Amino acid sequence: MMDKGVVQQIRLAIDEQxxxxxxxxxIEIPSPTRSAGAVADRLAQILSEDGFVxxxxxxxxxxxxxxxVRFDTGSAGRVLQFDGHLDTVHLPFVPPRxxxxxxYGSGSSDMKGGIAAFVEALRVLRDTETLRQGGILITAHDHHxxxxGDRRQLYALIGEGYVGDAVMLPEYLADCLPVAGRGMGIFEVRICRDGTQVHEVFRPEGTPDVLGTGAQLVVECQQLATRLAQITHPYAGSDSAFVGRIQxxxxxxQSPTECVVAGTRRWVTPGTIEEVETEFAGLLDRLAQRTGTLIEHDFExxxxxxxxxxxxxxxxxxQSAYGGCTGAVLPLGSKPFVDDGNSFSRLAGISALTHxxxxxxxxxxxxxxxxxxxVRVAQVYALTAIxxxxxxAGTK
Incomplete structure (x- = not known):
């Protein structure tokens, strides 16, 4: 368990205001994805004024x-990374309150509040000198x-070596400790035929039915989902296939010339992206051959x-830090969404914890x-780092 004196020292050092x-x-700076330059400048200014390089x-x-920002104690130890995205979804701006x-306000939940919390954790670790080994790496970025966004900035940061021995990400998940999570791909399938739109009674004989083919695809995805439900993990759940749009x-x-079907494919086994994509492409190839339609797809x-x-x-x-702050152990569970932690796990090969x-x-x-x-998140991040x-690095 965490030393009670250290817990109290961190608790007292957190400056809520x-x-x-x-x-x-x-929050007061609008930062829709691909336009987070101004808020990145603001964060850099805040950290610089706090004395960080x-x-x-x-x-x-x-x-x-x-x-x-790299905060190095000068003594050997692990480096814990705090990572966050500064961009927000494209909705009308709501100022802070x-x-x-x-x-309240745009980004307060996702995730400017969380970034402010880990900045406070960094300040407290420096000011209390309770972090005596290793160091902290803070990264914040756009394109999430x-x-x-397509996560290009995070991918580049990882490629350029902005990576700790492990990383924590303050997404809005607090009721469990996510030790597993599913991968996810978004598919959009375009089913087409030659020719132009035509009244149903004037269709040439043998005209491929793009809408009917789309309906078949929905059924095949449902059948696939039934089979995939057998692939399970005790925390992550099961593989799935889901259709959310047919247009x-x-x-x-009118006999249309195009039908679009879109949905998701999720999987629990790391390292199977190519296998998942190949399986889905094969399903579409067989459907095109049976129906005489032309089928293209994107799988992102x-x-x-x-x-x-x-x-x-x-x-x-x-868990030691969380227990020190709350007196409880956080139950293990799954991460229900895909976040940047998935990218750290795949591209950097480090443990990524979302809390x-x-x-x-x-x-x-x-x-x-x-x-x-x-305030609680700031305490937990600081104590986890300690x-x-x-x-x-590399030891238990």
Whole structure:
């Protein structure tokens, strides 16, 4: 368990008002994906004024260079990375508001509040000198939210070596410790035929039925989902296939030339992206041959599946920190969504732990996060760093 004296020292050092002020300074700058340059500049300014040396790697996105800070104790130990995205979904901007113990506004939940919390954790670790080994790497970037972003900036940061021995990400997940999660791909299938739209009664004999083929594809995806449900993981759940949109035609008695079917494919086994894509492409090839239609598709991978070993030192450090703050152990579970942790796991090969405030309203106009949750996250991140970094890299 975490030393009670250290827990109390960190708790007393957290400056709630400073944390709130940092969050508001970030939230008040609109930053839809691909336009996060101004808020990145603001974060860099905040960190610089706090006395940290700030790096601004372009990382494949010159419109909004990323923000990075390395805090090194000078003693051997692990490096724990805190990573966050500064961009928000493309919805009308909601300015920040602080009332009734909560922060409101665009990005307050997802994830400017979380970034402010890990910045506060970094300040406290430096000011209290409780981190005596290893170090902290902070990274913040654009290009996260889809479909507007494609994660290119994070991929470039990883490729350029902005990677710790493990990483924590303050997405809005607080009710379990996600030790596994599914990979996910978004598919869009375009089923076409030659010729033009025509009244149903004037269709030439043998005209391929694109809408009927789309309906067949929906059924085949449902059948696939039934088979995939047998591929399971105790925490991540099961493989799945899902159709959320089918679109075709302009009027009830017209034979259309195109049908679009879109949905998701999720999987629990890491390292199977190519296998998943090949299986889906084969299903479409067979359908095209049976129906005489032309079928094209896009399959956009959002992230691979991941698993964290239960004896990973990051898990132990986190649970010790969480217990020190709350007196409880966080139950193990699954990450229900794909986030940047999936990318760290696949591309950097490091353990990635998603834990943030119990916030609500992400991807809506009603984002809300309790300030007490941001304070708790700052405490947990600081204490996790102490427990994790105070060992040499590669040791338990």
């Amino acid at each position: 400073r944390l709130v002020d940092t969050a508001i300074k970030l 700030v790096e601004r790697p372009i990382a494949d996105w010159p419109d909004a260079p990323a923000v990075a 602080h009332e009734n113990g909560c922060l 939210e889809g479909p507007w 075709s035609g302009e009027i009830y008695n 991978v959002q992230g691979d599946a991941f698993r964290i070993k239960l004896d990973d030192p990051l898990i132990g450090a986190f 943030g405030p119990a916030a609500t309203g992400a991807h809506t106009l009603n984002e809300e996060v309790p300030v007490a949750e941001l 427990g994790y970094c105070h060992h040499s």
